[in-house]
Amino acid sequence: MQRYFVESSNIINGYVYINGEDYHHITKVMRMKIDDEIIVCDNQDSYLCKIIEINAECVTSQIFKKLDEKKELPVNVTIAQGVVRREKAEEVIDKITQLGANKYLMVNMERCNVKLNDEKLNKKVDRMNKIAKEASEQSHRTRKLVVENPIDFKNLLKLKNEYDLCLYAYEVIDKDESLKNILKQKKYQNILILVGPEGGISLKEVEMLNSVGFIPISLGPRILRTEVAPTYVMAAISYELEI
């Protein structure tokens, strides 16, 4: 069944008011009529609804059941990645949303060879959030992945305190903390995982990550491109905690 994310302010007294692009999707793309059913999510709960009115710019639907769906990972996962080209970032966002991530954070790092243009930045981030919304709907999630504006590396380090586990994927590891051993402990609720940009993480950055308590993890013996590593991590988390 078709699923739409709405702001919780659009749900009033058991009625859901849908406008904008979702209005267009419901009426023009899906060509839905009165009495058709949809699922509406307010980023926390999901509801089975029936369309009761369609006017020139709003679809009104009535909630008739709160759903008890278990679609979300049992942990909150933020994927942080050195800034990559827009198309690659969009691909990563699409994939990790399907795999249950909660946040995507672009990080300006030493070896990034891409600069996000400030002028068009808001437009790009808006578009990324739209991709995340569509992938969240398509994969039947009850929460949307959120894409935030890029941050500098030093501000990433400060985020250590907001998470109870901060990891970074690194191919040159002396003493390998195994991702499996970490996940098996099942004692972490908020996890941040950093993946380097195409040029990798610099030695200086590695030292700084270590100094604030980020833990290096290996993603296997082969070299993964930066756009594959986040998918690997998310699949591993799902595999360990969900199936």
Add this chain to the structure above:
Amino acid sequence: MQRYFVESSNIINGYVYINGEDYHHITKVMRMKIDDEIIVCDNQDSYLCKIIEINAECVTSQIFKKLDEKKELPVNVTIAQGVVRREKAEEVIDKITQLGANKYLMVNMERCNVKLNDEKLNKKVDRMNKIAKEASEQSHRTRKLVVENPIDFKNLLKLKNEYDLCLYAYEVIDKDESLKNILKQKKYQNILILVGPEGGISLKEVEMLNSVGFIPISLGPRILRTEVAPTYVMAAISYELEI
């Protein structure tokens, strides 16, 4: 170090003869010279080599060390997938090669809405194998993933005897055989995993798969697009068996 796959017939008495596109890559793209080092793989072993001669159409290099690399999964994995659009297939091939798969098999299934054009088929499969070769080199593998010509669904069923474990990803599972339980047994050497096309696997196909002994597995509570499912499976196998 730059890595090249060659036919074993190109390795003679400790010398490796490289021509064609790799010749072009070594001389024009990498601009290598006499004494530069490369790694050469014959799809089984890998060797550290030194370039000793470059002429108009052949680079000759001398093997001076057989490498003891552990880059391959401890199991052979074939990913079979309902035929999808060429660009999607190429994306899947690139990803699963990095994650260690050995073969990619396109399967004509009931709900495939893509037909591979016979005229251009060979060209398309050649291109896919080229993508697999490049991804194998880039991810530092010692074996290449192989893409074969598409087969019909009934011929997929016949492959059951060639593998000691055949699975299919299916979202509607009554009795869920957990992928984790299966992989933890570590008693399978040749694994085939089928992922449906965009339209999914039909009920009739499910019955036929079950009747010959394919086992349905779940890939978590969210709906994954057909191009993400193979990556999930490969990451799960790597996570369980390699890290």
